[in-house]
Each structure stands twice: as structure tokens, then as C-alpha cells.
Amino acid sequence: ASYAATRLGLTHMREHGGPFFLEFVTYRMGAHTTSDDPTRYRTREEEASWEARCPIARLRALLEREGAAGPDFFSGADDDAARLAARTREFTRANRAGExxxxxxxxxxxxxxxxxxxxxxxxxxxxxxxxxxxxxxxxxxxxxxxxxxxxxxxxx
Incomplete structure (x- = not known):
């Protein structure tokens, strides 16, 4: 559905010029903050339902099933993400807070x-x-x- 909607938007922009708005509705699996307790406002069943629809997990399963990516690829991607996150934190901490x-x-x-x-x-x-x-x-x-x-x- 995301791919089809994106293709539709791209076609619209190419044919008519100007912007095209796409809204992707997501579900936040984690808490809002470290002091938040999601069990106060959602059930485990609700979380499990959304977890089963996680686009990242679904894409990973597809890539593995099709033989397009395996454990080494995902391990490397996880390592790359960890390095990027560390660099981002370092950059953020090194920059001054604005007025x-x-x-x-x-x-x-x-x-x-x-x-x-x-x-x-x-x-x-x-x-x-x-x-x-x-x-x-x-x-x-x-x-x-x-x-x-x-x-x-x-x-x-």
C-alpha cells in the first residue's frame, strides 16, 4: 500500500506539478518517555496486534524468505545503525545549546x-x-x- 501510494503521488507530481501529500499512520511501540507506562492506556493484546504488523519485521521476514538478505546483512545493518546513533549522540552533545x-x-x-x-x-x-x-x-x-x-x- 505504501509503495502504491508513493507511486501515485510521484505520478501526480510529474503530471500536474506541485506537491502531493502522503500520510503514513504508524503506531508507537515504545513509551512516550522514560516515565510513561503504556500499560495504563493499552492492553497487551493491542500491542501484540500492532507488533504483528510491524513493517520493519515484515520487510526483514520477506528479505530472508526471498533469500535477498541473511543474518550477516542484518548484523551489519544493526552495527551501522549503532555507529550512526553513537555519532549522532556525540554530535548533539558537542554542540552548544542555543539561546x-x-x-x-x-x-x-x-x-x-x-x-x-x-x-x-x-x-x-x-x-x-x-x-x-x-x-x-x-x-x-x-x-x-x-x-x-x-x-x-x-x-x-
Missing amino acids: VEEMFDHVYATSNRQVSHERDLWESYKNREAAARSGEPAGTGVGDAGVGAAVGGGAR
Whole structure:
């Protein structure tokens, strides 16, 4: 199905130009985080059902069955993946963490009113927090909205 949908999209783009949207629905086998307990919201039967449909395991079984790949290939692929993961972790750890304000810099190719407003809210929040730590009074911020309003509001 994925191959057929991809071929359809490619044909569409070649004939009509422009983009084609493909959505692949997947199932996250692992927990959301290290503190997550998936047994609270899904059963073992549900997991087993999705595990049986795992595209990676299915492709591996097909390649083995057809004689296209064997244990040496998969062992090598696992080793390559482990090396790539190690290099990625090393690269990530070696690079500096950006300043929080940088999160506003590359949201869009050019700035817009919404992003500018959210940057102003962040600056206001940051200034209020700094003033609170120093014991000095601070202004109420941009339109009295506060950061909570910028990200959906609600009690903090």
C-alpha cells in the first residue's frame, strides 16, 4: 500500500506539478518517555496486534524468505545503525545549546505578527521573572497576557 501510494503521488507530481501529500499512520511501540507506562492506556493484546504488523519485521521476514538478505546483512545493518546513533549522540552533545530566544528566529522565512507577538510575550515573561528574582517590581507585560496565553493559556 505504501509503495502504491508513493507511486501515485510521484505520478501526480510529474503530471500536474506541485506537491502531493502522503500520510503514513504508524503506531508507537515504545513509551512516550522514560516515565510513561503504556500499560495504563493499552492492553497487551493491542500491542501484540500492532507488533504483528510491524513493517520493519515484515520487510526483514520477506528479505530472508526471498533469500535477498541473511543474518550477516542484518548484523551489519544493526552495527551501522549503532555507529550512526553513537555519532549522532556525540554530535548533539558537542554542540552548544542555543539561546531560548533563537526559537523565534527560524519559524518562517520572514517574520510575521504572530511570531513577533510571541517573542514580545517571551521577553515580557523573562523580564518579570528577572525582576521577581531581584526583588524589583515589574510591569504586567504585553497586554497582560503572560506566557500562558501565548501557548494556550490556562492556570500555571
